Amino acid sequence: xxxxxxxxxxxxxGGVPAISLGQPAALDPRIDTATANGVEYLRRQQSRAGHWxxxxxxxxxxxxxxxxxxxMMENGVSSEDExxxxxxxxxxxxxxxxxxxYDLALAILFLSRLQGTNRGELDGxxxxxxxxxxxxxxxxxxxxxxxxxxxxxxxxxxxxxxRPPGDSGGFLGGPGDLSNTQFALLGIWTGGRHEYNSDAxxxxxxxxxxxxxxxxxxxxxxxxxxxxxxxxxxxxxxxAIAASRPSLAExxxxxxRGEALVADPVFAxxxxxxxxxxxxxxxxxxxxxxxxxxxxxxxLGLSDLNGLDWYAIGAESLLNRQLPNGGWPPGSWQSLPxxxxxxxxxxxxxxxxxxxxxLRLPGPKRENPEEIESQIVQAAETTGDDDIRVxxxxxxxxxxxxxxxDFEVTRPxxxxxxxADQDDFRVTEYDQPVEILRFEAPTSREVxxxxxxxxxxxxxxxxxxxxxxxxxxxxxxxxxxxxxxSRVAVIAFSDEIRVICPFTTDVRRVQASVDxxxxxxxxxxxxxxxxxxxxxxSQSGRRAVLAMTDGEDTFSRTADLDATILAARxxxxxxxxxxxxxxxxxxxxxxxxxxAETRGQYxxxxxxxxxxxxxEELATRLGQMYRxxxxxxxxxxxxxxxxxxxxxxxxxxxxxxEVFIRGMVVPASGxxxxxxxxxxxxxxxxxxxxxxRRRSAARLRVNR
Numbered sequence: 075x076x077x078x079x080x081x082x083x084x085x086x087x088g089g090v091p092a093i094s095l096g097q098p099a100a101l102d103p104r105i106d107t108a109t110a111n112g113v114e115y116l117r118r119q120q121s122r123a124g125h126w127x128x129x130x131x132x133x134x135x136x137x138x139x140x141x142x143x144x145x146m147m148e149n150g151v152s153s154e155d156e157x158x159x160x161x162x163x164x165x166x167x168x169x170x171x172x173x174x175x176y177d178l179a180l181a182i183l184f185l186s187r188l189q190g191t192n193r194g195e196l197d198g199x200x201x202x203x204x205x206x207x208x209x210x211x212x213x214x215x216x217x218x219x220x221x222x223x224x225x226x227x228x229x230x231x232x233x234x235x236x237r238p239p240g241d242s243g244g245f246l247g248g249p250g251d252l253s254n255t256q257f258a259l260l261g262i263w264t265g266g267r268h269e270y271n272s273d274a275x276x277x278x279x280x281x282x283x284x285x286x287x288x289x290x291x292x293x294x295x296x297x298x299x300x301x302x303x304x305x306x307x308x309x310x311x312x313x314a315i316a317a318s319r320p321s322l323a324e325x326x327x328x329x330x331r332g333e334a335l336v337a338d339p340v341f342a343x344x345x346x347x348x349x350x351x352x353x354x355x356x357x358x359x360x361x362x363x364x365x366x367x368x369x370x371x372x373x374l375g376l377s378d379l380n381g382l383d384w385y386a387i388g389a390e391s392l393l394n395r396q397l398p399n400g401g402w403p404p405g406s407w408q409s410l411p412x413x414x415x416x417x418x419x420x421x422x423x424x425x426x427x428x429x430x431x432x433l434r435l436p437g438p439k440r441e442n443p444e445e446i447e448s449q450i451v452q453a454a455e456t457t458g459d460d461d462i463r464v465x466x467x468x469x470x471x472x473x474x475x476x477x478x479x480d481f482e483v484t485r486p487x488x489x490x491x492x493x494a495d496q497d498d499f500r501v502t503e504y505d506q507p508v509e510i511l512r513f514e515a516p517t518s519r520e521v522x523x524x525x526x527x528x529x530x531x532x533x534x535x536x537x538x539x540x541x542x543x544x545x546x547x548x549x550x551x552x553x554x555x556x557x558x559x560s561r562v563a564v565i566a567f568s569d570e571i572r573v574i575c576p577f578t579t580d581v582r583r584v585q586a587s588v589d590x591x592x593x594x595x596x597x598x599x600x601x602x603x604x605x606x607x608x609x610x611x612s613q614s615g616r617r618a619v620l621a622m623t624d625g626e627d628t629f630s631r632t633a634d635l636d637a638t639i640l641a642a643r644x645x646x647x648x649x650x651x652x653x654x655x656x657x658x659x660x661x662x663x664x665x666x667x668x669x670a671e672t673r674g675q676y677x678x679x680x681x682x683x684x685x686x687x688x689x690e691e692l693a694t695r696l697g698q699m700y701r702x703x704x705x706x707x708x709x710x711x712x713x714x715x716x717x718x719x720x721x722x723x724x725x726x727x728x729x730x731x732e733v734f735i736r737g738m739v740v741p742a743s744g745x746x747x748x749x750x751x752x753x754x755x756x757x758x759x760x761x762x763x764x765x766x767r768r769r770s771a772a773r774l775r776v777n778r
Contacts, residue, residue: 105389105420108396109149112417115400116142117157119410124160128410132218136168137177138410140184145414147187148423162188169203173222175254178207179261183425186264193631197268202227204265207258208275214282215250216258251295255279256308256366263315264427273320280316283309284340291343292351303351307366310344314374315426317341318433320596328434328626336436349379355387357394362406364388365415373426374435385422392416432628461486462722464729467673467699468617469646469718471733475709476511477503480616480699481720481729490698492516500721501704502728512703523615524560524696525577527606528552528588529599531623531654533568536593541624541654544682548689549588552620553581555693563609564588567602568595569629573609599623600633603649603668607641616699618674620692622652622685626661635664639671646733648674650692654685673731711735 120126120142128138143161151158161184169181182203189196206227210220221227259279266272287293292301293309317335335341352367371377371384378384396402402412418425468480479501483491496513514522528549536542553562562584564575575587599621606619619642627634633641642649649672653660662678669676677692679685706716714735719728 104393108393109417109420111396111400112402112413112420113146113149113151113400115413116146116410116417118399119401120157120161123164124157125164126161126410128408130407132174134174134177136165136172137174137180139164139168140177140180141411141414144180144184144187144425145417147184148421149417153188153190158188166199169199171222173206173219175207175210175216175218175220176257178203178220179257179259182207182261182264186268186427191631193268200265200268201270204262204268204270204272207261207265208272211255211258211275211278212250214255214275214278214280215252216254217250218254249296252293252305252308253295255282256305256311259308259312259315260425263429264425266320267427271320276316276319277321279312280319283312283316287340287344291340291347301347303348303354304360304363304366306344306347306351307363307370310341310348311366311370311373311426313338313341313344314370314433315429318429328432328628329436331433332435335433349382352379352382352384352387355384355391357391359388359391360406361392361402361412361415361419364392365419368419368422369425372422372424373429374433389420392419462491462725464720464722464725465673466718466720466729466731467648469673469731469733471646471735473703474711474735475706476703477706477718477733478701478703479718479720479731480701482695482699483722490516490695492698494700494722496702498723499700499702500728501702502719502721503704503706503708503716505717505719506707508704508707510702510704514701516698516700522557522699522701524557525610525613525615525617526556526560526562526696527610527619528562528564528584529602529606529619529621530564530566530588530591531568531597531599531625532566532591532593533595533597533623533625534593535597535625538624539682541682542591542593544654544685545622546585546588546591547682548686550585551686552689552693553584555690555697556581557693557697560696561613563606565602565606565609566591567598568593569598570595571598571602571605573605577609577613596629597623597625597627598629598631599627600635600638601630603638604633604641607638607645607647607649610647611645616696616701617647618696619647619649620652620689621649621668622654623660623665624654626664635668639668642668642672644734648672650674651676652685652688653678656680706735 116126124139125135126138126142128134139161143158143165146155147153147158153159153162165181165184169178169185172178172181182200185196185200185203189200206220206222206224207216209224209227210216259276262270262272262275262279266276283293286297287309288301290301292303292306294300294302294305314335317331317338322331348367348370355364367384367388371379376384392402396416397409400413401409402416403409405412463484463486464481465484466479466481468478470478470480483494485491492515494515496510499510499513501508501510530545530549532542536545556562559579561577561579562575562581563573563577564584564587566572566574566588574591575584578584603619603621606621610617610619638649649668651665651669651674653662653665653676657678660678662676665678666676668674675692677688679688702720708716716733716735718731718733720731721728
């Protein structure tokens with residue numbers, strides 16, 4: 075039965091390739107105009123005090139202000155815009171005393187979007203509001219109100235961070251419903267990205283959804299009521315977010331979680347129901363439902379539902395209903411909330427912030443993984459004389475105008491060539507020969523400084539197959555093979571990052587720090603690599619970062635793949651990436667790219683023995699590096715990226731690399747005389763006021 079469900083789901087998802095969620099080109103200008111007009115409508119509706127008002131059984135000034143501000147920011151309005159600044163003051167003030175589920179959830183979403191990062195000054199308030207929200211659920215179900223002032227809200231938790239028994243007794247404000255619950259879900263999930271422990275609440279929600287699903291795969295407003303399209307979307311979103319809760323994120327990769335979800339018959343049937351409901355979208359379809367559909371499709375990366383372009387159909391429906399004043403007509407709710415939800419739909423806003431980082435539905439399987447594995451990109455490599463290969467690993471311009479290159483040389487069989495001398499190499503910059511000033515071979519008597527940062531994974535998934543034990547033994551092997559006198563530091567990461575050993579030549583101290591590691595938490599891989607780069611930046615000599623992980627990044631707060639690559643390239647440092655596990659467990663494409671674009675190597679290990687061999691190989695290679703220093707023919711620090719090549723003997727193709735020279739960009743021919751003249755005139759004008767003041771002062775003294 076499960077296999078049948080999975081087959082149907084793959085058809086619904088269309089294989090879920092790497093999806094671009096762009097809209098058809100013909101819709102673009104209409105959507106841009108509609109969203110611009112909608113934002114201006116919201117501006118006009120804002121009070122001078124900064125709030126927007128809305129009443130529906132209760133006063134929802136807080137929720138309406140947060141929703142309007144969120145819709146504006148999602149549609150390009152800066153967080154520093156006066157309208158957002160005034161709205162933020164209202165939200166902060168009212169959220170402190172609110173007991174409304176809708177309002178609190180929207181306040182959390184607004185504050186998180188306002189802050190823009192996972193760590194900041196608003197974290198404390200977001201955490202408190204999330205705990206207050208959690209205090210209002212009854213078996214994973216929420217009503218309109220939540221209790222205020224509980225011990226849990228104040229930060230007093232029971233075992234494992236769960237809500238203490240007795241803090242909430244039943245529902246407040248009427249029986250629970252899935253509409254309140256889906257808003258609470260978004261608030262709870264977003265709070266979890268700001269160090270609030272969302273695990274218990276999401277687990278309770280998951281249990282509730284599974285126990286109340288209707289036979290057709292959908293959910294109603296309350297248990298026992300017929301399925302409704304918007305509520306089915308809410309249920310599907312709940313299953314996806316619950317599958318990404320922290321306790322699972324620590325143990326499974328995003329792809330593994332996605333595969334488990336695909337194989338889940340409840341999820342599969344719910345997605346079938348969502349796809350079937352979407353075929354009835356028409357000119358008057360409820361905006362609240364369209365927003366619910368958009369939210370779950372964007373979060374799961376679904377550009378279509380069984381061939382149906384849900385976005386194009388929904389956008390057309392919304393565009394045709396927009397009023398001349400820029401708003402949308404009242405529907406289930408009044409014009410103001412309908413306008414906000416329409417704007418969120420048109421912008422394809424992902425309010426399940428960062429869900430795509432920890433949950434990835436499977437795409438088409440690779441047909442030839444062995445062939446892909448053989449296509450690993452090596453940094454700046456080429457074949458030369460007698461098929462000898464040169465690979466530049468590090469470029470250092472800190473001694474400018476002298477440039478230092480560290481590189482490897484290998485024979486056709488992959489064995490290192492360590493006995494070449496200076497006369498065997500030629501260097502060019504801008505295709506012009508440059509003089510080699512100094513040269514060191516691996517066989518040189520002089521000890522070459524070697525500095526390494528080991529970045530090691532201690533996330534919860536390292537418990538599996540005793541990977542943490544394999545890591546400890548691999549580091550032991552690495553330290554025994556490292557060049558004599560090498561300086562090593564160690565950074566360990568889970569959902570926190572620690573420098574567990576500063577730079578030292580004491581291998582016993584390094585090993586002892588690694589031996590104490592125990593698996594815990596999630597994976598902040600990119601943050602850890604960037605910290606390693608900052609740690610090693612001030613060191614001299616031959617430098618490298620060896621960054622190992624058994625999964626993929628799920629918890630980094632400040633860095634991503636592109637930021638990490640940029641940080642390494644700015645320093646001219648190689649990042650060697652080590653992936654422990656299967657291709658499905660690790661983000662192998664990202665690890666390959668990080669290594670290739672920083673002159674490093676990507677080395678996958680499928681088991682503990684391979685991991686030890688890889689660490690041994692890397693340590694050996696560090697001791698087999700050549701170093702040469704040349705002086706550039708362009709000694710002006712001109713802010714350019716200069717192409718450099720290293721040739722072995724008579725090779726016609728060199729090992730290509732680049733060196734960035736800090737400074738102001740200067741034309742190769744020098745500055746034109748007219749430009750220099752203009753600079754002189756500007757300098758004169760800048761000095762003129764001071765000269766005039768001094769002359770005036772001198773005249774006053776003479777007159778006295």
